[in-house]
Amino acid sequence: MTLKEIAALANVSPSTVSRVLRKDGEKYASKEVRDRIWKIVQETQYSPNVNAQKLKMNSKEETEQKKYKIACIYGRGKEFFDDQFFYEIFKGIEQEIYKNGGVICSSFALSPHNQTMTFEALKNENVDGVIVLGRCGREIQNQLVKKLKNIVFVSLNPSDVEADQIFCDGKRSAETVVEFLYQQNHKKIAYIGELDNEQRYLGYCNKMKELKLPLKREWIQKTELTISSAYENAKQMLENDSSMSAIFCCNDNVAIGTFKAVTERKLKIPEDISIIGIDDTEMSQFTTPMLTSIRIPKNEMGVVAAQTLLNRIEKRHKLPMKIELPFRLTIRDSCCRYSDRKEK
CATH class of the missing domain: 3.40.50.2300 (Response regulator)
Structure with a gap:
């Protein structure tokens, strides 16, 4: 696979491909074009010919x-x-x-x-x-x-x-979720996701205890982090007890599976049950309603x-590095303030 062949597949010029594959691609191509080029590079397992670049560029850096x-x-x-x-x-x-x-x-x-x-x-x-x-x-x-x-x-x-x-930090992001729901007047908050050695579950439990909110066993459901597994487990949780006002899903896949389980019970999102996830993947913007999620x-x-x-x-550092990146709550349409009229 050559640079020209990648350009033909992506329907762009070879110079655009070259620029995208270098560090200055954002100046010359939209995100859609850049993603298309990188997808072709990945699928074709294209590898740059570094020796050829050295001869052509003839620069110290290359x-x-x-x-x-x-x-x-x-x-x-x-x-x-x-x-x-x-x-x-x-x-x-x-x-x-x-x-x-x-x-x-x-x-x-x-x-x-x-x-x-x-x-x-x-x-x-x-x-x-x-x-x-x-x-x-x-x-x-x-x-x-x-x-x-x-x-x-x-x-x-x-x-x-x-x-x-x-x-x-998965633990702090989960605490942020519970705090946000609490500020929206939710007190009956369920959790669905992984449980064993999982920081998001630990964050959920810690914040629920701190806020003196009920940790009902029926509102805690273990699931694999896939849409299909979440759907089946959310169905089981709702069959056991559907009195929660909000469900915290430990990732967006789980949230999407939970969406289906909730709507199948003729419950409305967010009027009956608010749903929130973690990840903020691209598909979170295409759910109905759009998913509120923690952006990682x-x-x-x-x-x-x-x-x-x-x-x-390159031995530029020797000590073990721990680098933490920040998260951000992205509020969309799947959560709303819980009305006192709905208290049971």
Whole structure:
């Protein structure tokens, strides 16, 4: 695949492709065009010919450019291409690595059953560094740190592992959700999402206790973070007790599944039940009504993770780095103030 062929597929000029693949792409192409080009680059596994760039550019900066081989590991044991949240982080990683003369040479979905195979594959690939997306167990984290010399973890669940970490605080974002709903006069707040070692669930429980709100077992539902699983589990929760006034969903996939379960019971959103999520993925703007969600800076997390890994590879820092990025509440139409008239 050549630059000209990518340009033809994207229906743009080769110079536009070249600029997008460099750091000044935002000046010359819209976000839609840039995303289209990067999607083609990813699908075709196009890799820049750094040696050719050196000859053509004949500059000190290009001459000193180095090729990095980077691998990405998805800690949840499923393909991150199926997860909009982590896919957006991955795009940020891929683009930043590419701009710095590197390539994502492989990606793996890590589970307790394929650890040995994953480590062997990374060894055979002879990668310069690894970025781990999402939460994985402490034992697996320790194994990764022990076996890999350059590694960065990216998640909403920071840990005390001795390695570079890029995170957006899931616990504080959950506390912000509960506080927002409380300010909207909601006191019967349910939670649906992961429970085990999950900072968002911990934040929910802590804030509910702080505000002296009821933590009913019937209003806490465990689910995988997929739309289909959330739909089934939200149905079960509503069958057990549908008297809550708001549901806190620990990500947007869960919120969308919950939307379907709530509307199937002939309940209106937000008049009967307010729903709020975390992630603020693109699809949150296309629900009916539009989803209120905590915006996590996904692309920025990917970019910073890539920069931190490259700095680690080049020995620009030695101490483990913990970099926290801010979140922001995005208020849309799926939440409203709870009326005293609805108290039961």
